[in-house]
Amino acid sequence: MGNVAVRDVASTVDGLRAQLERMQGRRLETPVLPVPQALATLLPGGGLRPGASYSLGRSMSLLFALFARPSQDGAWCAAVGMPHLGAEAARAAGVDLSRLVLIPEPGERWLAVTAAIADVLPVVAVRPPARAKDGDIARLAGRMREREAVLLVQGPWPQTEAMIDVGDPSWSGIGEGYGLLEGRELTVTVTSRRFPRPRTGRVLLPDAAGAVSRAVTPDHGMPLRAVS
Secondary structure, rough: HHHHHHHHHHHHHHHHHHHHHHHHHHHHHOOEOOOHHHHHHOOOHOOOOOEEEEEEEOOOOOOOOOOOOHHHOOOEEEEEOOOOOOOHHHHOOOOOOHHEEOOOHHHHHHHHHHHHOOOOOOEEEOOOOEEEEEOHHHOOOHHHHHHEEEEEEOOOOOOEEEEEEEEEEEEEEOOOOEEEEEEEEEEEEEEEEOOOOEEEEEEOOOOOOOEEEOOOOOOOOOEEEEOO
């Protein structure tokens, strides 16, 4: 009887493991929402995964870059708790304002507002004014998965698909005390549990057209490396 019980347990474990692998495979194969190519090369899956959350730095340019392609392709986006978001800057970055919903002052019920918006819109960004309770975060995560919505959080957030931030800025277009700013070059760093090490790359954000593009090196390549 002991050997039979051991075999039953082993069979159950193997079955659960196979089921988990199938579920993970389906999740990895789920179509992602597109992002500019300069960012797609850094993100797991090459885009924003429906049902997943992403932790962002406070850069509005980065947020606009992630909004741009989905909104242009017909997806509605929302920004919660960002009273100083500039609509004109968003438009210049390629965001379709006709598909952008702004909730600048959600108040103390910001998490409930975010969850309600996620029920109807596929891309929701929020800047939390305070730390949320673990249970509330778990319920929101469940709702995002159920609705297959993407959550972009400006600030720390648990159990994210990836953390995305920018740094090391440098401007181009300025001569010796004169000239027009043509673009800003930044290092984008993406950290994900799907990567053994963080990925980094230099991008123009914004470039001369106001969008995001690869920063071209002298050999016409884009520097992309894993941080050790």
